[in-house]
Amino acid sequence: MKFFIDTANLAQISEANDLGILDGVTTNPSLMAKEGIKGEEAIVAHYKTICDMVDGDISAEVLGVTFEGIVEEGKKLAAIHPNIVVKVPMIKDGIKAIKWFSDNGIKTNCTLIFSAGQAILAAKAGATYISPFIGRIDDGGWDGVQLIEQIAQIYAVQGFKSQILAASIRNPNHIIRCAEAGANVCTCPLDSILGLLKHPLTDIGLAKFLEDAKKM
Ligand code: G3P
Numbered sequence: 001m002k003f004f005i006d007t008a009n010l011a012q013i014s015e016a017n018d019l020g021i022l023d024g025v026t027t028n029p030s031l032m033a034k035e036g037i038k039g040e041e042a043i044v045a046h047y048k049t050i051c052d053m054v055d056g057d058i059s060a061e062v063l064g065v066t067f068e069g070i071v072e073e074g075k076k077l078a079a080i081h082p083n084i085v086v087k088v089p090m091i092k093d094g095i096k097a098i099k100w101f102s103d104n105g106i107k108t109n110c111t112l113i114f115s116a117g118q119a120i121l122a123a124k125a126g127a128t129y130i131s132p133f134i135g136r137i138d139d140g141g142w143d144g145v146q147l148i149e150q151i152a153q154i155y156a157v158q159g160f161k162s163q164i165l166a167a168s169i170r171n172p173n174h175i176i177r178c179a180e181a182g183a184n185v186c187t188c189p190l191d192s193i194l195g196l197l198k199h200p201l202t203d204i205g206l207a208k209f210l211e212d213a214k215k216m
Helices: 010-018 029-034 040-053 067-078 092-103 116-125 134-139 144-158 172-181 190-195 200-213
Strands: 002-006 024-026 057-061 084-089 108-113 129-132 163-166 185-188
Touching (some): 002 010, 024 185, 040 057, 067 084, 092 108, 092 116, 108 116, 116 129, 134 144
Parallel strands (some): 002 024, 024 057, 084 108, 163 185
């Protein structure tokens, strides 16, 4: 399973990248706004910086919601760097645009996936990645990981090539359960990645080893 970081914060991207386990980055308009990135020039510059920092796929989301608007914006984003993946919302015009990008050799990430039907449609259109938002599904009282399992099963049976990119990850357990359920990628906040490191018995064991090492 690949690890992406889900942020536009350069310090957090750098910290995750320094671990040596980072395969890519996902962003969205909310994450870009959180970093105060405003205007086309600043947005392009920020994506360029991220592409220079991380050697892997970088999702950059379109803001348009019409076929023409999404295609025009996506072409500009894809021109920034070969690692840019155009992130497109799961809407009717988005599906048409994903098919256009797929036919024209541009990688896509179909975002805001909340059902298996949406995942089938995005795969049919040729999406490189599809992003089910599992934390938001959990927020509504359902189980987001069950959707990952269902999509993984459908894609395996049908031979769909889109990669399942589990998004809206909220904790380390989400990452573990997504790995078990067959996600190809997890895009995570830094805290959830670092949370995987932690176990109290590791800390206790290390303290004991260091203490005993003084007697060696
Ligand atoms: O990748 C999608 C993600 O950014 C959404 O996460 O926590 O806002 O549901 P969240």
